[in-house]
Amino acid sequence: MKIAIVWLRNNLRIHDNPIFNIIEEIGDFDHVIPICIVNKEKLEKTYTHNRIRFLYQSILDLKTTFKSKYNVNLLSFSGSVIEIFSLLISSLKSDSIEIYCDYCTRPETISENLEIKDLIHDMNDVNFTIVDAVNTILNIEEVISSDYYSNPKSMKDMQHIFEKTFGKYLDFFNVPKPLTPVINIPQINMSVKNLLDEKLFEFLMSDIILKGEIKKFSTTVDYFPGGETEALSRLRQKITENPDYVNNFSKPSTYSTNENQNPLEPSTTGLSPYLSNGCLSPRLLWQECVNANKKGEHTKPPVSLIGQLMFREMFYLLSRSVDNWDSDIGNSNCKYIEWDEYNEEKITLWEEGKTGFPLIDAMMRQLEVTGWMHHLGRHAVSCFLTRGQLWQNWKYGREVFDRKLIDSDWAVNNGNWLWLAGVAPFSMPYYRIYNPCPSAGTSLNVETKEAKFIRHWVPELRNFPSKYIFEPHLAPEQIQNDSGCIIGKDYPFPMVDRKISRKENLAKFKESLNRQK
DNA sequence: GGATCCGTTGTAGCT
């Protein structure tokens, strides 16, 4: 009997999943077993409830879809990857096993790949194939080893790479279309119990409690529910049915709230967690954007949605071609800056949203409760933590984001922190510092109109007049009294003098740069 | 080879 194991790692979906098309093309498998592996203990130690909740919801949704669409059982395991594969291979009653999984640039997954290769090294009847371009549009390995590749630093560089890969840029690149879904996934009519031995079957029990597990990690605010079903429905609502929205999309003028200033729905697509967990194919999203673009005038990279997808590809390329991508040491994309020593008090105030800067605090509290934050909010809080106000190393902020964000993505998260801290060779002049207390008319002005976003996430300031909402400590005593919020008692004073720290940090950044010359 | 331009999204104050 010939068996294929499809290990779904960062591709928790059925649509446009090339692995199943490869299997269909080969055509002689008797039985295909899709599996997910989580390390529950490690997961719960490393990540916050929202990330875990999103992942579990996505796995459960996929399980349901496999069953209803293909009558196939998705098996989910808890344990280390090597432990699960050892058990699976030794337990399966099969003459030939082909293991497939999706390519990923994250070092952890690369070492997992090596462990598996090592494990099956002496087994003649087991093969392991890593399929590239499952969760990216570009084939990362192919592009970075091509002769035209050098580390991209701008959208222009990315346009060049896309042009070399897909042909000339006219209005949009000729990127591959999403694949047609497979008709059938072969499974022999036998229970898992017959296929695998008793010992392994015990492992599957985690499957059964999965549903209960989700409840444990869900809060009253499930900002984005996990899963492919939700991803496709959001794609349809936000993109496919809204060509005008796509064609007018311009990243710098998007906000944390939608047009009704609903604090729980951004004006952006909200598709990021579905991309990062592989619930949504980037090729499908690209295609839907191009379809809208074909209908008329439209924004272009870097500000367009296509541009956003291209930045994602850029970070994936860099995460593979730049050594120590996630480190401030030995990373050619990270300038050396003499940050202060780790300051627990400062970082805790920042993380918990108690800085005394309402905009920063609102963003950080939204992150804590929902596991998501608008991209420009990420700009504001990361600038605040690093070169703007607190002068802390970007990697501490990166860690907080990684732990909490439901759309956390190793390549993208590190790329954005490098960018925003001003240490990467991207266009980010260090003297462009975000004001944590923006007045109307600046890039973050939106959170400002009526300031509903801030009032929602910093309820202490619910009744504060808009005039003082960004710097409530400047409000006269009478106003603080009337608003039922005394600064220093009900809401903190600002943890730093923003003007002084801005000026000092600007000088320190320049000094660090000069010292390297 | 020095000047100039430009880079995904700055801010404040003025008209």
Place this chain on the structure above:
DNA sequence: AAGCTACAACGGATC
């Protein structure tokens, strides 16, 4: 409301 200017001024690419 939108556009201008000053602020302070990086660094690589291009002219």
